[in-house]
Amino acid sequence: MTTLPLEPAPTPAEPTSPPPVPRALRGVNRGDQIYRGVLTLLALTLPFLLIAFLGELIVNSWPAITRFGPAFVWTSVWDPVAGVFGAAPMIFGTIVSSLLALVIAVPLALGVAIYLTEFSPKWLRGPVSFLVEMLAAIPSVVYGLWGIFVLIPFLRTVVVPPLKLVFGWTPFLSGVFYGNSMLAGGIILAIMIVPYIAAVSREVLLAVPGSQREAALGMGATRWEAVWTAVMPYGRAGLIGATMLGLGRALGETMAVTMVIGNRHDIGVSLLQPAYTMAAAIANEFSEATTNLYLSALFEVGLILFVITVLVNAFARLLIWRVARGTAAGSRAL
Amino acid sequence: MNIRQVRRNVMSAIMTGLVALLSGLAVLTLVLILGDLVAKGATALDWNFFTKNPVPAGESGGGVANAIVGTAIIVGLGSLIGLPVGIGTGLYLAEYGNGRLGWIVRFLADVMNGTPSIVIGIFAWTWLVKPMGQFTALAGALALAVLMIPMLARTTEEMVRLVPHALREAALALGYSRWRTSLRIVARTALAGIVTGCLVGVARIAGETAPLLFTALGNLNFSTSILHPMQTLSLQIYVYATGPFDEWHRLAWAAALVLMGLVLTLALGARWAIRQRHASGR
Numbered sequence: 278m279t280t281l282p283l284e285p286a287p288t289p290a291e292p293t294s295p296p297p298v299p300r301a302l303r304g305v306n307r308g309d310q311i312y313r314g315v316l317t318l319l320a321l322t323l324p325f326l327l328i329a330f331l332g333e334l335i336v337n338s339w340p341a342i343t344r345f346g347p348a349f350v351w352t353s354v355w356d357p358v359a360g361v362f363g364a365a366p367m368i369f370g371t372i373v374s375s376l377l378a379l380v381i382a383v384p385l386a387l388g389v390a391i392y393l394t395e396f397s398p399k400w401l402r403g404p405v406s407f408l409v410e411m412l413a414a415i416p417s418v419v420y421g422l423w424g425i426f427v428l429i430p431f432l433r434t435v436v437v438p439p440l441k442l443v444f445g446w447t448p449f450l451s452g453v454f455y456g457n458s459m460l461a462g463g464i465i466l467a468i469m470i471v472p473y474i475a476a477v478s479r480e481v482l483l484a485v486p487g488s489q490r491e492a493a494l495g496m497g498a499t500r501w502e503a504v505w506t507a508v509m510p511y512g513r514a515g516l517i518g519a520t521m522l523g524l525g526r527a528l529g530e531t532m533a534v535t536m537v538i539g540n541r542h543d544i545g546v547s548l549l550q551p552a553y554t555m556a557a558a559i560a561n562e563f564s565e566a567t568t569n570l571y572l573s574a575l576f577e578v579g580l581i582l583f584v585i586t587v588l589v590n591a592f593a594r595l596l597i598w599r600v601a602r603g604t605a606a607g608s609r610a611l
Numbered sequence: 612m613n614i615r616q617v618r619r620n621v622m623s624a625i626m627t628g629l630v631a632l633l634s635g636l637a638v639l640t641l642v643l644i645l646g647d648l649v650a651k652g653a654t655a656l657d658w659n660f661f662t663k664n665p666v667p668a669g670e671s672g673g674g675v676a677n678a679i680v681g682t683a684i685i686v687g688l689g690s691l692i693g694l695p696v697g698i699g700t701g702l703y704l705a706e707y708g709n710g711r712l713g714w715i716v717r718f719l720a721d722v723m724n725g726t727p728s729i730v731i732g733i734f735a736w737t738w739l740v741k742p743m744g745q746f747t748a749l750a751g752a753l754a755l756a757v758l759m760i761p762m763l764a765r766t767t768e769e770m771v772r773l774v775p776h777a778l779r780e781a782a783l784a785l786g787y788s789r790w791r792t793s794l795r796i797v798a799r800t801a802l803a804g805i806v807t808g809c810l811v812g813v814a815r816i817a818g819e820t821a822p823l824l825f826t827a828l829g830n831l832n833f834s835t836s837i838l839h840p841m842q843t844l845s846l847q848i849y850v851y852a853t854g855p856f857d858e859w860h861r862l863a864w865a866a867a868l869v870l871m872g873l874v875l876t877l878a879l880g881a882r883w884a885i886r887q888r889h890a891s892g893r
Contacts, residue, residue: 312790319699323719333737388633396627408638414878416818418845419867422852499623529727531821556729564825583730590725
């Protein structure tokens, strides 16, 4: 649906402009003008905040930007004492931990979404989707606590030893596993983003018209084939959007990751080694930053993080809107 | 039935089982986490936990009274700032949001819904902490308010848009002005939905930690001044969980259980409120 830019789109339910317009509808009432003015002001808060965010971040990170230039992104020395800063390890850690989370979370979340929309008995739908969405209600710091005292011991005793036996020769699982690691961070992130991806995927799959399924089933497809060949391709853009939304969450997630990833400023290939993320660096070092340059470098990390997440989210939203038009998919997932 | 047909049916059955298994796994994770919270948290819950302030490291006893009060103050203040702005934005989107500004605000709300909360903390730091030269609970509340606006705006909009158009037309036909129609008829009809959005929003900021790290900072003592550092349950959990003492770990689990209870109560309240709406709608 395209409308001319300056014309408000007609509301569908309204009959097209009946000839005599009642006074109350003409919008000349003083109270109406005030009401609209107040609401507009409140609505302008969000654009204002976005611009203010960007402005503050750029202004405050300017010393670091001018001092280190683009090399900030690919150098890896982070020495507050010498005043040399390069964010490569945290950018690397942010991206790898988020991708690891996606690898684990996407199949899980898609499975939940497919099961709930296509296969589950009707009485089970409400409770299961509620319980999965409850995962999003758990505060990040509680995930961190659980990660430290339950997940990491579990990984150390049950998961990692057999993994090392089989894949220990690869560089990805080399080294000694002490607990705090990229692996732990990725798994915690995965659990945290499953509810978002699942909720949005479910709304996307629900938006696929029933005729798509019926056509596939009518051609003799099995139920799974109907899902795989008709429903999923139809909602592909939305499902990619849901994944991107999860990625956006994972990139910016702070507390749980900070608590289990080990916070070591280093680029390592092994998932068993400690790592660092941009959000964790800000959380750990911001209130301890002693020099202006140090603070400025952290601001630049924040700027990079902010811009990346905004871009990822914007892209995700556009994809989701294409399928489930205009719905705030997933925003109601806690 | 030929072999090919059998294979396709078997494949379908296997995949159906697999997605059911994955759903079970997701639910199991929740059950495990909640189970651990109760198992490890309940033992440390006693009267002192709610009424005493923290004691120096190494000593046993003590509680988190300051953090409970701090959470209430910061979340309350944050809601006081965030709720009106969020609801107002949502009303704007529903009532006047079909133009270009509406599109922009709606899109920004969806995009900023995913802004890392730590970045919002930085923002509150530059605006309040730096100029005042002091970590304050007020700055923490502001960060939380900003955090809840986008989500609240979108929920409110959806809920208001669900109100039947005939209601609005009836009110206007009776000579109600638009603003009164909007507030007294439309918003009131959507009230249950809006309340749901508010509860979900409050639940979400109640558990936030990252934006408070360098705004509210945390405080070992009991403080109710919003112009000074203040402790919250989430900050307390972070400090205790990452600290070296067993006693701290015990308290961290207990605090997490209390925080989770608070969040779940709000979330279940939200679910109940939306049920009421559907029940009355039928």
